[in-house]
Amino acid sequence: MLDGVQGPADQLAMRIVSRMASVVGAERLMDITGAHIDSSLYMGEATLEFAEKLSDLGAQVKVPTTLNVSGVDEAGWQEWEVPAIWAKKARQQMIAYEGMGCTPTWTCAPYQLELRPEFGQQVAWGESSAIVFANSVLGARTERYPDLLDICAAITGRVPEVGLHLTPNRAAQVHLQLEDIPRELQEHDSFYPVLGYLLGGIAGDRVACISGFEIEPNEDQLKALGAAAASSGTVALFHIPGVTPEAPSLEAAFQGREPEEQIKLSMDRLRSARSELTTAPGTELDMVVLGSPHFSLAEFESLAPMLKGASKHPKVQFLITTSRAMAALAERAGLLDPIRDFGGRITLDTCILTTPMLPEKIRSLMTNSAKYAYYSPGLLNVSVAYGGMAECVNSAARGKIVQENGIWQI
Amino acid sequence: MADLIQAKPVVAGRAKGKALVSREPLSLWGGYDQETGEIIDRRHSLSGQVAAGRVLVLPYSRGSSTTTAVLLEALRAGTAPAAILTMAEDAFFALAGIVAEEMYGSGIPILAVDRAAFERLETGQWIEIDADGTIRIDA
Numbered sequence A: 001m002l003d004g005v006q007g008p009a010d011q012l013a014m015r016i017v018s019r020m021a022s023v024v025g026a027e028r029l030m031d032i033t034g035a036h037i038d039s040s041l042y043m044g045e046a047t048l049e050f051a052e053k054l055s056d057l058g059a060q061v062k063v064p065t066t067l068n069v070s071g072v073d074e075a076g077w078q079e080w081e082v083p084a085i086w087a088k089k090a091r092q093q094m095i096a097y098e099g100m101g102c103t104p105t106w107t108c109a110p111y112q113l114e115l116r117p118e119f120g121q122q123v124a125w126g127e128s129s130a131i132v133f134a135n136s137v138l139g140a141r142t143e144r145y146p147d148l149l150d151i152c153a154a155i156t157g158r159v160p161e162v163g164l165h166l167t168p169n170r171a172a173q174v175h176l177q178l179e180d181i182p183r184e185l186q187e188h189d190s191f192y193p194v195l196g197y198l199l200g201g202i203a204g205d206r207v208a209c210i211s212g213f214e215i216e217p218n219e220d221q222l223k224a225l226g227a228a229a230a231s232s233g234t235v236a237l238f239h240i241p242g243v244t245p246e247a248p249s250l251e252a253a254f255q256g257r258e259p260e261e262q263i264k265l266s267m268d269r270l271r272s273a274r275s276e277l278t279t280a281p282g283t284e285l286d287m288v289v290l291g292s293p294h295f296s297l298a299e300f301e302s303l304a305p306m307l308k309g310a311s312k313h314p315k316v317q318f319l320i321t322t323s324r325a326m327a328a329l330a331e332r333a334g335l336l337d338p339i340r341d342f343g344g345r346i347t348l349d350t351c352i353l354t355t356p357m358l359p360e361k362i363r364s365l366m367t368n369s370a371k372y373a374y375y376s377p378g379l380l381n382v383s384v385a386y387g388g389m390a391e392c393v394n395s396a397a398r399g400k401i402v403q404e405n406g407i408w409q410i
Numbered sequence B: 001m002a003d004l005i006q007a008k009p010v011v012a013g014r015a016k017g018k019a020l021v022s023r024e025p026l027s028l029w030g031g032y033d034q035e036t037g038e039i040i041d042r043r044h045s046l047s048g049q050v051a052a053g054r055v056l057v058l059p060y061s062r063g064s065s066t067t068t069a070v071l072l073e074a075l076r077a078g079t080a081p082a083a084i085l086t087m088a089e090d091a092f093f094a095l096a097g098i099v100a101e102e103m104y105g106s107g108i109p110i111l112a113v114d115r116a117a118f119e120r121l122e123t124g125q126w127i128e129i130d131a132d133g134t135i136r137i138d139a
Helices: A008-023 A045-056 A084-099 A128-138 A149-156 A191-203 A219-232 A267-276 A297-307 A324-332 A337-342 A370-380 A389-398 B067-077 B091-104 B115-120
Strands: A029-031 A035-037 A065-067 A158-160 A174-178 A208-211 A261-265 A287-295 A317-322 A345-348 A364-367 A383-386 B003-006 B008-011 B015-021 B055-057 B083-086 B110-112 B126-129 B134-138
Touching: A008 A029, A008 A045, A008 A149, A008 A158, A008 B091, A035 A149, A045 A084, A045 A149, A045 B067, A045 B091, A065 A084, A128 A219, A128 A287, A149 A158, A174 A191, A191 A208, A191 A219, A191 A261, A191 A267, A191 A370, A219 A287, A219 A297, A219 A370, A287 A297, A287 A370, A287 A389, A297 A317, A297 A324, A297 A337, A297 A389, A317 A324, A317 A337, A324 A345, A337 A345, A364 A370, A364 A389, A370 A383, B003 B115, B008 B091, B067 B091, B091 B110
Parallel strands: A035 A065, A174 A208, A174 A261, A287 A317, A287 A364, A317 A345, A364 A383, B015 B055, B055 B083, B083 B110
Antiparallel strands: A029 A158, B003 B134, B008 B110, B015 B126, B126 B134
């Protein structure tokens, strides 16, 4: 490919993959069998020029490839404040990636789709929250692929043979032990973003093992845990003995090695992490946003009964961000009407952090997502309050931030 | 007295500028305003500092895989740091430098230094970087 025999697009993509292989010290390249592309996100002229350059050169992906969020809700952007020029360029970037043969999934949670990688499958995924899910929950194998490299991997079908593609690098290094964390809290959705936020700060870029669960967390809880840990830290893989597939036991999680560091997580530490996620100075509330990573069908199922008979306060906006596929399933199951009846709206393909959709007057957000809570103050210049799904719904109905400390005070 | 450090040029090049140093990793997505070069991660120790034209020194890039795209946008817009030094080879920063070379013919130097050298770097030092990875520090 480097010699250009397979065309200029393959040549450019392979030159970038090869140069990166030498940066990361890979001795050779290896094959992948799938990819998930975060480069599809329109960030400005440069990301669009890169996409169009590849597309103009005739690039085609060699492996089944899904697309992360885009820079615009293709069908619904006009309901919001998105400038027309932004929508046009973000749309152009979407077309460029679709033209390369990628599947237009437009979601940061591609693992919620039917076709997802299997245990042991070697893939090249972008999107930090998806990477940690693929590695930890599915047991697929991906390095942390940055934007621009993910698409080069998909075009060439090759990646540097390093990092989390290789078994020895998948052993846990740091051991976090839940200490006297009540079962009731472990079952609660508001626990996992907080635990993940704490995990990211402690683990940094190391592989972590968390033990001490009394329950088996579900996929949405693990999704929230990973997304938070990949925001406050660089966590790309965690193990939970007896829960995640590479850790049938504690010994297996560490591949028989000794932990570099052991840390006990007490209620005190978790409570202080929970309060760090909130930056809002008071109870003033403009908007409630759920769905980072993108809302799943199971989350729509949990939400619907909470909204029954209620409606949002007139001065507060209520938004769910999700994928086309999840919205279609939820619609079929009658789970979107309760959201509309409540006065809520749904944004597809993108999220509040990746498209300039929010009106200037939105100054205070509440969310159940540690990722939204982590990034919104910097990216949107707003204050945030963190709470579980029920706290978010209650706050939207009452028109002010209402955080319930009960379950956290045990 | 100038102090010399030998770094590993991950993406080679020459640059000079005032150092802006943090011991904390940073995600450029949500952490770097590509239009102004300001550090906007409100939980980060460099929040509010402008890194455009500075020699940015960080242990590594944290979090989002969009960090590379933000750096490429900043490079195109002229709001990028003059160079980035990290404690080990940082693939996310390196990639932006490499793609900028492929797309626009020039990037910025990205260098890796060892821990001892990393700890000698302080905000405000005047730094000159040579293509072979030699770093000259003037207090």
